[in-house]
Amino acid sequence: MSKMKAEYIWIDGHQPTAKLRSKTKVIEGSINNLDDIPEWGFDGSSTMQAEGHDSDCLLKPVYYVKDPLRGEDHILVMNEVLQADGSVHESNTRAQLVDIAEKFKDHEPWFGIEQEYTFFVGRSPLGWPEGGYPAPQGPFYCGVGADEVFGREIVEEHMDACLEAGIEISGINAEVMPGQWEFQVGPVGATDAGDQLWLARWLLYRISEEYGVNATLHPKPVKGDWNGAGAHTNFSTKSMRENGGMKVIEAACEALGENHDGHIAIYGAHNEERLTGLHETCSIHEFRYGVSDRGASIRIPMATAKDGHGYLEDRRPSANMDPYQVCAALIKTCCS
Numbered sequence: 001m002s003k004m005k006a007e008y009i010w011i012d013g014h015q016p017t018a019k020l021r022s023k024t025k026v027i028e029g030s031i032n033n034l035d036d037i038p039e040w041g042f043d044g045s046s047t048m049q050a051e052g053h054d055s056d057c058l059l060k061p062v063y064y065v066k067d068p069l070r071g072e073d074h075i076l077v078m079n080e081v082l083q084a085d086g087s088v089h090e091s092n093t094r095a096q097l098v099d100i101a102e103k104f105k106d107h108e109p110w111f112g113i114e115q116e117y118t119f120f121v122g123r124s125p126l127g128w129p130e131g132g133y134p135a136p137q138g139p140f141y142c143g144v145g146a147d148e149v150f151g152r153e154i155v156e157e158h159m160d161a162c163l164e165a166g167i168e169i170s171g172i173n174a175e176v177m178p179g180q181w182e183f184q185v186g187p188v189g190a191t192d193a194g195d196q197l198w199l200a201r202w203l204l205y206r207i208s209e210e211y212g213v214n215a216t217l218h219p220k221p222v223k224g225d226w227n228g229a230g231a232h233t234n235f236s237t238k239s240m241r242e243n244g245g246m247k248v249i250e251a252a253c254e255a256l257g258e259n260h261d262g263h264i265a266i267y268g269a270h271n272e273e274r275l276t277g278l279h280e281t282c283s284i285h286e287f288r289y290g291v292s293d294r295g296a297s298i299r300i301p302m303a304t305a306k307d308g309h310g311y312l313e314d315r316r317p318s319a320n321m322d323p324y325q326v327c328a329a330l331i332k333t334c335c336s
C-alpha cells in the first residue's frame with residue numbers, strides 16, 4: 001500500500017492572538033473522505049492548551065484540501081482541538097461557530113473576507129530600506145514596478161497554491177503601505193470561510209518561509225502615518241441578496257451599532273492602534289454606517305445601494321482576527 005502525508009493544522013492557545021501549528025502524519029492507503037482521516041493528538045503544554053502534568057490534547061479532523069505544496073495525494077487537514085476526554089477545548093472557537101451556523105442556516109449567510117498582511121524581513125517590511133523609510137504612501141496601492149511592489153512572486157505562488165487546494169480565493173492586490181498585500185476568500189458559508197481563511201493563512205506563512213520572509217497579520221505593523229492591516233468582512237444573508245434587501249441590510253447595521261463593543265472585543269488584538277479614524281478607518285470608539293463610505297465602520301457598497309439588495313462590509317475586523325469568532329458574531333447579531 002502506498003503512503004501519503006497529511007499535514008495536521010490546528011489553532012493554539014496563544015494569547016491575545018492564537019497562532020497556527022502543524023505537524024505531519026504519514027498515513028498508509030488513500031483518503032477519500034473526512035472519515036478516512038484518523039484523529040491524532042499533541043502535547044498541549046507546548047501550545048498553551050494544557051498543563052504539563054496532564055498535557056494530551058486531541059486533534060479532530062474537520063476539513064481537508066489537497067496539499068498544493070507536496071502535490072500527489074498529500075493533504076492539508078484542518079482540525080478542532082478537543083480535551084483528552086473528547087470535550088471541546090476552550091481555545092476551540094470553531095465548535096461554537098458550527099452550532100450558530102446550524103441554528104441560523106435558513107438565513108443562508110455568506111462571507112467574503114479581505115485578508116490584509118505585511119511581509120517582513122527581519123525588523124523591516126519587505127522592500128523598505130534597512131532601518132529607514134520608503135517614500136510616503138500614495139503610489140503603492142495596486143502598483144506595478146520594482147520600485148513600488150515588493151514580494152509579488154510570493155503573492156502569485158500563494159494564489160496558485162490556494163486555487164490548487166480548492167480554496168475560494170477571489171483575488172489579490174498590493175496595498176497602500178509598501179510590502180503590504182491583500183487576498184480575498186469568498187463568498188462562501190460561515191464554516192467554510194473560517195476553515196479556508198485559516199488554511200490560506202497557513203499556506204501564506206509556509207510559502208513565505210521558503211523565501212526567508214515572514215508574513216505578519218499585526219493590525220499596525222509600522223507606527224505612524226502608514227496604513228494598518230485589516231480583514232474587512234463582507235456579509236450577506238438570503239434576504240439581503242433578494243429584492244428589498246436594503247431594508248434588511250439597514251436593520252443589520254442598526255443591530256451592529258447596538259452591539260459595537262461586543263464585536264470589537266473579538267475583532268482582533270491591538271485593533272485600537274489601527275482604528276484611529278485615519279487611514280480609511282472609523283475610530284474604534286465610534287460606530288457609523290454609510291453607502292460607499294470607507295471612513296465608516298460598515299460600508300454599504302455603491303452597487304448594493306443602487307440595486308437595492310446585496311451585502312454589507314464590516315470594516316472593523318483587524319488582520320489578526322479569528323474568522324470563526326467574527327463570522328459567529330455577525331450571524332448572531334444580524335440574524336437574531
Ligand code: ADP
Pocket residue numbers: 110111112113114170184185186187232234235236241310311313
Ligand atoms: P473592496 O472594494 O472593499 O476592496 P474586495 O473586492 O477586496 O472589496 O472584496 C469584496 C469581497 O466581498 C470579496 O471577497 C467577494 O467575494 C465578497 N462578496 C461579494 N458579494 C458578496 C455577498 N453577496 N456576500 C458576502 N460577500 C460577498
Ligand code: MN
Pocket residue numbers: 114182
Ligand atoms: Mn479589498
Ligand code: MN
Pocket residue numbers: 114116175182
Ligand atoms: Mn484592502
Ligand code: MN
Pocket residue numbers: 114232313
Ligand atoms: Mn474592503
